[in-house]
Amino acid sequence: MDPGALWQDLGWQPDTLQARSFERLYELVLAGNARLNLTRITGREEFWEKHLFDSLRGLAEFQDQKELSLIDIGTGAGFPGLPVAIAHPDWYVVLVDSVRKKIAFVLSTIQALGLTNAQALTGRAEDLAHRREHRESYDLAVLRAVAQANVCAEYALPFVKLGGAAVLYRGNWEVQEEVELARACRALGGEIVEVDAFELPVSRAVRHCVVIRKIGLGLRVFPRPAGLPTQHPLG
Ligand code: SAM
Numbered sequence: 001m002d003p004g005a006l007w008q009d010l011g012w013q014p015d016t017l018q019a020r021s022f023e024r025l026y027e028l029v030l031a032g033n034a035r036l037n038l039t040r041i042t043g044r045e046e047f048w049e050k051h052l053f054d055s056l057r058g059l060a061e062f063q064d065q066k067e068l069s070l071i072d073i074g075t076g077a078g079f080p081g082l083p084v085a086i087a088h089p090d091w092y093v094v095l096v097d098s099v100r101k102k103i104a105f106v107l108s109t110i111q112a113l114g115l116t117n118a119q120a121l122t123g124r125a126e127d128l129a130h131r132r133e134h135r136e137s138y139d140l141a142v143l144r145a146v147a148q149a150n151v152c153a154e155y156a157l158p159f160v161k162l163g164g165a166a167v168l169y170r171g172n173w174e175v176q177e178e179v180e181l182a183r184a185c186r187a188l189g190g191e192i193v194e195v196d197a198f199e200l201p202v203s204r205a206v207r208h209c210v211v212i213r214k215i216g217l218g219l220r221v222f223p224r225p226a227g228l229p230t231q232h233p234l235g
Contacts, residue, residue, distance in 0.1 A: 006053045009201050010060060014087065021086045021113050022052055028112060029077055032105045038077035049202045055080030056087055057198065058142065058169045058209045066090055068139040071159050073125045074098075074146030078106045080169065081142070085110075085118040094138070095120040096128060125155035126226040136161050136217070144169035149177050150184035150235040153212060154223045157188040160214040166190065173197070173208035181210070183235035189218030 003022075007013050014022065026047050032038050041050050058080060062068065069092045072081030081095040095118065097103050106120040121128065128134050141156035141164075149168055156166035170177075173195060182192055194211040223229055 003048050003052075006048060006201055009053070010056055010063070012056070012063060012087070018086050021115075022048075022083070024113060025052075025078075025082060025086070025109065028109050032077065032109075036077075036101055036105055038102070038105065039079075045202065049200050050205075051079050052083050054169070054200060054207065055083035055144075057200075057207070058144070058167055059084060059140070061194075061196070061211070062140065062165075063088075068092075069137070070094070070140040070142060071096060071134070071138045073141060073143045073152075073155050073159070075106060075120070076102055076145075078109060078120075080144055081118065082106070082109060082113075082115075084142075085115050086113065089117055091117060093118045094134075096123060096125065098122065098124045124226045125159075126223040126229065129155070129158040129223050134159055139164045141166045142169065143167075147230055148233060149181040149210065150233045151229045153181060153184045153188055153190060154229040154234055157185075157190045157212065157214055157218055158222050162214055162217065164214050165193075166212045166214070168210040168212070170208040170210060172206060173210070178210075180233070180235035181212075184233070185212055187218070187234055188222055189214055189216030191215050 071094045073096050075081045075095040075097050081093050085093040095106050100122045103120045103122040110118045138159050141159045143152045152168050190212040193213045196209040
């Protein structure tokens with residue numbers, strides 16, 4: 001597969017340095033996988049499509065914006081945050097995960113790639129969102145494969161500035177999920193503004209990106225203490 005063909009779908013092409021960083025990221029994830037079991041996606045073609053392309057495609061509607069701040073909650077091995085930081089050197093990207101060894105991997109990768117626009121933090125969304133330096137501080141919050149959609153909204157929206165957005169990367173998307181998410185959003189000061197359905201270009205796997213605009217400040221009690229959002233989801 002020619003990676004150039006994938007990027008054409010986005011209307012964007014990496015420069016030489018970015019293309020080299022994607023290659024290096026692939027090598028680092030493979031090496032890290034031997035120790036840490038970071039991802040099932042290890043084939044080269046699959047990695048380009050399901051990690052690199054998918055990470056950037058979810059933010060296609062924002063890709064021409066300059067100087068955004070973004071938090072990637074539940075980043076795991078660094079997705080979607082690391083490809084986004086490589087593709088957008090003028091964005092500021094914070095990658096968060098509750099598992100220390102995953103964040104240790106992400107930090108070493110940030111260093112190895114020389115990314116000066118990214119940082120990584122160990123912590124749970126439910127705790128970090130109550131810290132003054134993170135609360136309502138980001139233009140965008142993104143979550144891929146972290147929890148059900150209404151739980152993701154509770155994690156994400158408290159981090160987002162008024163007028164900013166949370167983007168939920170989903171596979172399939174059911175009507176019932178949207179109903180529950182819409183109810184949760186009412187409590188959290190959010191409004192679903194778009195459900196972008198698309199297919200990945202090679203595997204034709206179905207993806208949905210749900211964009212929630214922050215239209216009100218929401219209550220200070222959100223997110224509720226660690227564990228509660230998943231035990232008793234809003235909506
Ligand atoms: N986003 C990555 C991706 O798409 O490849 C990783 C997905 S992995 C299935 C889910 C990750 O979310 C795990 O690394 C887990 O530790 C993290 N996570 C789950 N709940 C979290 C929370 N409340 N706060 C921070 N991280 C969380």
